Amino acid sequence: MSSSLLQKIKEKSDSLSRAERQVAQYILEHADLVQTYTISEISINANVSQASVVRFCKRMGIESFKTFQLTLVKELSSNHTNINDLSLLRENDTPYQLFQKVTMSNKIALDSLEQTLNKKEFDKAVECLSLAKRIAFFGVGGSSTAALDASHKFAKLGVATGMNTDFHTVISYVSNFTSQDALVLFSTSGKTKDVLEMASYAKKIDVPIVAITAYSKSPLLKLATIQLCFPDIEHDHRIGSIASRIMQLNMVDALYLSVFHRIDKQTIDNYQKAREEILRLRR
Secondary structure, eight states, X not given: OOSOHHHHHHHHGGGSOHHHHHHHHHHHHSHHHHTTOOHHHHHHHHTSOHHHHHXXXXXXXXXXXXXXXXXXXXXXXXXXXXXXXXXXXXXXXXXXXXXXXXXXXXXXXXXXXXXXXXXXXXXXXXXXXXXXXXXXXXXXXXXXXXXXXXXHHXXXXXXXEEEOSOHHHHHHHHTTOOTTSEEEEEESSSOOHHHHHHHHHHHHTTOOEEEEEESSSOTHHHHOSEEEEEOOOOOSSBSOOHHHHHHHHHHHHHHHHHHHHHSOHHHHHHHHHHHHHHHHHHO
């Protein structure tokens, strides 16, 4: 877009129908909260029909309300007013409004994930992890949460897994890997030095690399064997990788479930025995 979405709304307001102008006015006055509302809530708050909201979005050159929300979220993010931004701490939102913002931000992030995830790459990742004898998971900072979750889940499947936030520990583990194993790397930016060094080393010894990273300008993608991408909705000045971490964890769950679906009956029996023992110890 040659101008921002909010600027475009202001410029086109005079040419809109009465109902569309009401939608425009409401969005301009409550831009930071639009991402927390459904199309039904927007129509009620603007006192128009849902059809009017859809027509308004199309007048702005956007086909659906959900895409309109995603576009607005990205714009607010670049203007330092998104849920991940530090400026949020200076706003007068109530705790419940912040809860709504976090929830809607995560919903929009997950919806947008389908736009950047390549189906063939995901299938290749499932195949790779299903056949791997050993899997190492590695991430730094916020991404280490997803790596730990992945290691915990895949260990249940009888796979020899390794995860540590220390670079030297993980690279020592990976040094014994072969092309029959796999390394899964998590990085929102794809620029973290330790992650890139790990990928370079794994590539040198012919270990398959599954990269879970943002789609835009990630150097990690160039080193990866398999690329699992999520939308780049973060920026440098933020409270934390809130939405990105949700997308990473969602990717882990999808991979885990897909691999679980392919494993043999013996592994499932062992999994069930472990589950029963855990339940017994909880009593």
